[in-house]
Amino acid sequence: MAKKPSADESIAALYTAAIDPQQWDAALNGIAALADARAANCFVHDAQTGSFLEYRFTGYHSGWADAYASHYHGLDLAREVLMREPSGHMYAMHRYLPDHVVERSEYYQDFYIREGLRYSCGGMVVDGDFRLIMAVHRPVDHEPYDDSTIQSLQRVLDHLPNIFRVRQTAAQAHVRTPMMSAALDALPRAVIVVDDEMRVHYLNAAANTMLERSTEIRVQANRFAAADPHVAPQLKKRIRDVCAACPAVEPLPLYAHDSAGRPALEVHVVPLKPQLSLQFDRQTRPLAMVLPRRRFQDPAQPAGSERPFSLSRAEMAVATGIASGLTPAQCADRAGVRISTVRSQIKSIFAKTGARRIADIVALFGD
Template identity: 25%
Template sequence: MKHDTALDIVGEIYDAALEADQWPELLTKIAAFCGGANAALVTVDPDINYSSVLTPGANPDSLVAYNRHWWRHDPLSVLAAKTPSGRFISVADIDRDTYFSSAFYNEFRRFTGYGNYGVTVPLFRERNAFSTFVLQTSPKKDEFEAQTLQKTRLMVPHIERAVSIARKLHRLDLQRSLIDCSLRSDHAGLILVDAKQRCLYLDDEAEDLLASETGIVVKNGAVQLRNAKTDIRLKSAIQSCARIEPHRPCGKPIQVQRGHVQSELTIDVLPYRLNTSNPHGAPAAAMLLIRDPDRGKVADVEDLRARFDLTPAEAALALEMLKGDGRAAAAARCGISINTARTHLMRIFEKTGVKRQAELIRVLMDS
């Protein structure tokens, strides 16, 4: 019977890798099977000042206090950040005199309603972020029997694999949902943030963009705009994402000023709804889709050159002619004289097989 129970729980652990909302009930079953008073999944990411504890039996006020403040001062959390995955650690592995005299213990830990000598097992570490499985004792029986540790060692490898599977699936879902966003010729980057603007994911283009001097920065793990007014708009748009339907923009696009020569960047803020119940990382709130019109121009110029065998200068002028405000305006934007523009335009006519500007615009639009 006990063997069947273990197999059932192992099966549910892998089910939870696909359905994250099964974890709370499952943690209760794992604690009961192993002989602990309570079980928890803890995720910490110091880079974005984030902590999350998923544990069905704990006092909600204690969880809020831990996630807001005490996780930074938890000696076991500090040790877990340096410990290889799968290794059991406990209060016995740290300086107990220091632990029991600390503010963490005397102002927080002793009031949580659980014993002190449970076990903590790191599940993964990625950069500075990590996750742990915790099995807690009760105050009345503040130690684990050999059988409890044996059962816990049976469960932990499966929990570790399930968490790894869930994280990989989450990343695949993320990448799949972002593919369409990066296909535009003016795509300059995509950033995934939580409700507090904390950066959870950057694509390669966004990393390159942030490495250069732009109006977008990451400070203390949070995405910010250098201009205070536009940063307020960004913050408001991100916070409103929880109330907006998926794929619907959260307000108007945000314009980000750059240098005098470069065009403004545009940020579209969209809600992000995939795997919002994922307990192994900070929940994302919004996607920041960054567009750079200069990138689009480069791609369009190269496309026109390839299609009609235009020179770079001819392709740039042809692209400006598409705006329909005349040869003089197009020449001014290209930084050339009207006479030079006239010469370029005659060659463009020859290569595209047209005789008038209206025909040229129609051909370019069709292409």
């Protein structure tokens, strides 16, 4: 004889079913076993119209649900009890519907008892625009529900709103996954989603293109890594930091260098919101987004050149001054020129190096 599940086991099974719809039958069978019943069901009603939005059931003969939804739910005396009594409680219907009422009821005589059922215990919870109903049903040769069983079922009912919110979130995530992937693929910037062990869960189109052409980063055996031995441990630490329970995000990027020692890639690491993690292989552990970007145009830098990127002496002085912490005004004062001259030199530095902001100059010339 199978072991009777506990209320906690039944609750856990319902949460599992909320994420994986194929587990609903197993979860409802668990509730029926908890109640020593033959059948169990969960309904979702529109709170305004009373119409069925969905129903899940187990333990009935074929055609039962369609017959109930199309006709007999309007005659269901147990449903009337749930609509009349305060919500949020499980009610053993034998305490509200005595035998003489059952004997005169079309619902009981033509439908419920003919199904081989006699004793029901149900509860309803109003959650926003929805009524959530859970019920279990014992056969005609069984005893009515005792207080201990009703208390166990009450614990399950208390979780029902959260279970259906999880179900709704999981369903929305399932629908959004293709949309989200298409949106990320449309981004010109590379996006790589990894976990704290550097396993890759997603690569957008730009990331695949970058990895085909890059020598600075790579994916091997489904694990992400930087080729630079100095950058690799820093990158691994940042990914673990943002995947921690309390994410720690370093605002300054890492720089992966090319074979000539120049900063070729700017790499940011940020946490992926927990509610989005389910969209990547139903992942529940924290994930990180690695955002690599090729920072500069390929420089036409002659080998052995004293001044990189073909900068003039004045431009080189401005670049190194800014990299050392000077403002453009301080660079002008030091060189004895107007601030407008320094601004023109900064524009020339941008054009020659491919930099787009002062921070890029600092990163390029700061060491």
